[in-house]
Amino acid sequence: MSRTLPPLNALRAFDAAGRHQSFSRAADEMNVSHSAVSRHVRGLEARLGVQLFRDLPRGVELTAAGQDYLERILPALDAISEATEDLSAVPRGRVTVNSEPLFAERFILPRLSGFQTAYPDIEVRLDSSPMLADVDRYEADLAIRFAHTGRLDVPADLLSSAPIYPHASPAFLDRHRIDRPEDMLGLPMLRDRSKNIWNDWFAAAGISATRLPEGGWRLKSPLAYEAGLNGLGLYMGSTECVSHDQSMGRFVRCSETGIRDGAFYLVYGTQARRRAAVKRFSAWLLDETQAYRAGGAGGQDQPIG
Incomplete structure (x- = not known):
């Protein structure tokens, strides 16, 4: 025919x-x-x-x-x-990933060389943007987004529901001794979310509401993170995003009390997820994040320790 x-x-x-x-x-x-x-x-x-x-x-x-x-x-x-x-016996092609800036910079980039070593013929284009790409219009093959509550209403896999904890740089801790949650009261506090996550954390740590601080210093996520790394204050950070700098000694967890505040999801385009290169990257990312969803999605703002 x-x-x-x-x-x-x-x-x-x-x-x-x-x-x-x-x-x-x-x-x-x-x-x-x-x-x-x-x-x-x-x-x-x-x-x-x-x-x-x-x-x-x-x-x-x-x-x-x-x-x-x-x-x-x-x-x-x-x-x-x-x-x-x-x-093709060897997966090849291009994968465009649209991601929340903080997750892209602090979780994916430090690990991306491992993927490139395993799959040298797959080109990963990482688009760091707070705006959600339309994966069904092929603006990206995959998108990574943070949701405060519930699941997303699009095809997606849970990447991380890890708790958040207060962190500080070694230089900051050299200037301020922190042995108890009470020791953080009055210190500069950084946050990158619209809600006052510090009040939620202090409440989980058992601090009386009458002693809770004001909202803290709010910056866009990458700036708040960099301010914490540079010793400008305490940073309330999610475990997966802080993990690399924590392992390198640039961030120190200041308390074993943590709270849950939403989750990161991997969003798929309807057709893109069938491509071999996209399958390889999504499987790699799910494997890299496995430890950060072991506890399940969980509820919001629940004490961890």
Whole structure:
């Protein structure tokens, strides 16, 4: 049976431009020029006799016909990609991971060389952003997000529900002796979450509400973390994100009382999770985080020790 098939390069250009709603970003993904993407897409439109994109003052957007065409060909392109990958004895390809900045910088990066050693033919592109990528529009293959309560309403695996504890740099502890939770009262306190997590922690440690401190110094997550590392105050940090610097002696846990405050999840694109490279990376990350979900998701703000 003869099939009516457009050129594969034209379909790849249309696929990338449609997912990104941008010829420029499609060109970056494909490592070709903007004009090459435009030429392929306009040639495809001429072949089909249908306008797939409309021009905007700042870029392009799919027409209704273009959106329908993209949704119908994506499963076929994914199937071709998956079948091709399955023929290779060595997993290869690219995995784009969108992650919460702190988790990306403090958990994934210190361990990523281990993945690259095991899978040298898989390129990992780590996008550190507080904005959740739309994995179903292929903005990323995987996304890592923090949720304060409950599970996410999208396909996801639990990565870590580890407790949080107060930490400080050795330099800070040289200036301030901390033997009991009470010793932290009055010291500079850093936090990177909207709620006053320090009040919750002191309550779990048995400190009277009348003695609880004010909200503390709130910074965006990476800045709060760096401030703690540089001895500017106590940092309330989740176990998995602090683990590398703790093992290197740059952070010291100040108390064995911890509380739970949400969890990190690995979010999957509907089709991307079938790709061999994505399977390898997600399996690696789940293995790396196994110790941090041993206790289960648990409740919120519950004392640990």
